[in-house]
Amino acid sequence: MPFDNRFAYQGQRDAERKPHGVGTLLHGGQLLYRGEFEHGSMTGRGYRVYMDGSSYSGAFHDGMRHGYGIWTSADGAVVRQGTFRADVFHGALRAWRLSRVNSLRGPPNA
Secondary structure: OOOOOOEEEEEEEOOOOOEEEEEEEEEOOEEEEEEEEEOOEEEEEEEEEOOOOOEEEEEEEOOEEEEEEEEEOOOOOEEEEEEEEOOEEEEEEEEEEOOOOOOOOOOOOO
16 A cells, blocks of 8 residues: 555554554554554455455555455454465355344342
């Protein structure tokens, strides 16, 4: 992902001032990615929020989901867990849909 004036980066940098190490990438003031970078590329462990509001926590390589991770839909109702290869699910996948919980209550007072 090329960096330009639409993005704000906070974190470690390499000798060429590219994101390198741990940092946070913002777009329009909103979190886009928080995690590891390698010479300007999202590579390593991280957390990313997508434009549709869905998110992914896991391994990245060259800006793509690559390795084990967990993807969650924007409303949090659908979760997919498994291995990615070049930004696509690969191999075994666990998926579940969460139902809405209206309230949680402890035991009644005696």
